[in-house]
Amino acid sequence: MASSILKSPADTDQNSLVQRLHAASSVVLGNNWAAKHQFDHAVSIAIKGGHDHTGVGRFLVDQQVLSRDQASELEEVIKHQGRFPGYRLRRKIGSGGMGTVFLADHLASSRQVALKTMNARLEEDQDYIGRFHREAKALGKIKHPSIAEILDSGEDKGHCWLAMEFIDGPSLMALLKDYRVLPEAYALRICRQVAEGLGHVWSTAHLVHRDLKPENILVVRNRSAGGDLFPADDVAKLIDFGLVKGEEKDDRLTQTGMTIGTPLYMSPEQVRGEKLDCRSDVYGLGATLFHLLTGFTPFTGTSPGSIMSAHLTEPVPNPGERVPSLSKTTRSLVQMSMAKNAKDRFLNFEAMASAIDECLQECGTKGTGTMRLLRKPLVLNKPQTRKQPPSDRIDKVESGPIEKTGTAALNAPRDKPETPKSSGPDALIKVDAERRTRPPSGDGIPAASAAPPVQPVTPAASEGGKTTTARLERSKVFDEDPHAKLGVGILPWVVLGFAVVGLIVWFLISG
Structure with missing residues (x-):
């Protein structure tokens, strides 16, 4: 029945909707957005007619097959579907100021790829288009375990695209959202892999990534690590090399007010639009490492301009101020990577990787195990x-x-509070004073100021020869003073008595 209707010339608009539904079936069913019987039921309703001018996404929402978000994504996939010969789009992975990334199938090899399209605004810049193709060709020759492989690139009817290796794993930003911070040794190992990849790209093609950030570092997780949340053999994959640029000065920063990169991790020379080399990416990787270790970006502000100004003028932050348990070598590593002057940073990524190795050795010697992290x-x-x-x-x-x-x-x-050899008020005062004024043992934590003189307290009551001091100590967790006096005296009862008497008199008078 469906085939006879599709061949009927009298139902052109109706057939158009049915045909578009069949074309969208691979996207809807392939992403498990709906069960097959649900989708088939919607197609049968479309065949009966009455919905010929309705878009595919809206029609499937009306039939309660898709949600509005799924329908919006479906429409975007359909819009781009025919623009990339040899590829079939499955779903949208992400989008940004530079373009949109889709999960796609390479029809000749059946391999899944990440297909990145270019923003229409950038497609009008012929200089950018030319550099895009040159760099895509150069990056296609680069093979490294920590770099997402560039498989193909092209242009069709003015639409540029880049096919990359698809990484089935979370980004570092996704891990930060789940766990707030990452263990020191794990963050160092991941950043070392990225440093090796960037060093290989720089030595091979002299290209600068320019947009290092947790979102652009994906992680291939080891699912057979015995339940370890952060196994040592997780593999980092750096993506978004479609934003790379050579060493030349970025004149577009002053010409159009647009700069490529994320202000939160941008080097000072990149903010100024100066000539860049690999040390700009050293800064970006150092800023990323700061975020992984502390859960905070190095600088914050109310606008991109204020953040970029902080990269230029504010002192390099010490991650140890937020996480005192960090090793001294790791603190120095981050601060040296983020030096304001490029001459004061690591000369190249080989030097940075060597410094990370020293940090990992110190992490091993101080015996830090896997941190117990909570998903929330x-x-x-x-x-x-x-x-x-x-x-x-x-x-x-x-x-x-x-x-x-x-x-x-x-x-x-x-x-437990230290038990003095002698009992009584004097002994308790001495113990409490020593505990309040003794200097802390943690590295990098300022010593607490001396506590005010402690007033004498009554001896602790005994129950079977055991003092109840520990019971009072427990309440300190809840921000209470264990020595505070309870009760407010007899005043409330006096007030209540007057109120009752007044009420009785009022009833007598009114009666």
Whole structure:
């Protein structure tokens, strides 16, 4: 029945919708957006007629086959479907200021690829188009385990595209959203792989990536690592080399006000539109490492301009101020990578990789194991604490490794108060004073100021020979003063008595 209707010349518009539905079936069913019987039912309704001027996406939404977001994505895939000979688009992976990336099938080899299209605005820039093709050709010759391979590129009817190796894994930004920070050793290993890849690209083609950021570093996860969240053999893959540029000065920064790159990780010389070399990417990789280790970008601002200004003028931040447990060599590595003057950074990526090796050795010697991370970290930016000078224990919970935060901090065993040899008020005062004023042992944590004089307290009550001091100590977690006096005296009862008497008098008078 369907075939006879499709051949009927009297139903051109109706057939158009049915044909478009059949063309969209591979996208809808291939992405598991709907079951086959649901889609077939929608096609049968379209065959009956009455929906000839309706778009495919809207029709499937009306039939409750797709959601509005799925329908929007379907329409975009259909729009681009015929622009890339030899490829069939499956779904949209992502989009940005430079273009859109689709998951596609290479029809000749049945291999899945990431197919990147160019923004229509950029397709009007003939200089950019020419450089795009030159760099795509140069990158196509580069083979490295940490670089997503460029498989093909082309232009059809004014539309440029780039086919890349498809990486089935999350980006570092996705991992940051899940875990807030990454373990020091894991972040260093990933960045070392990226440094090796960038060094290979620079030595082979003298190209600068210009847009290093957690979103552009994907990770091929090792799913057979015995449940380890961050196995040592995860593989980093750097993508988005469609934004690369040679060493020449970026005149477009001053001509059109547009610059390629992300302000959060951009080197000072890139902000100024100067001639770039590999040291600009050293800065970007250092800024990315700072984010992975601390959960924060190096500089923040209310606008891209204010962030770029911070890269030019503000001192290089020390990641150890946010995470005191970081090794000293790692802190130095990040700060040297992000030096304001390119001459003060690592000369090349080989030198940076060697420095990362030293950091990894120090991580091994200090015996840091895999961090216990939560998928939904129970960490507040400003956790409430006792209104007293911070002790070393509280400082470590607030800015130390993530395994000392959230419920882990509440459930961790607490130090029991030292029991003095002599009992009585004087002994308790001495112990409490020593605990408040002793210097912290953590590296990089400022010592707490001396506590004010402690007022004498009554001796702790005994239950079976055991003091109840520990019971009072427990309440400090909840920002309470264990020595505060309870009750507010007899005043509320007096006020309540007057109120009752007044109420009785009022009833008598009104009666």
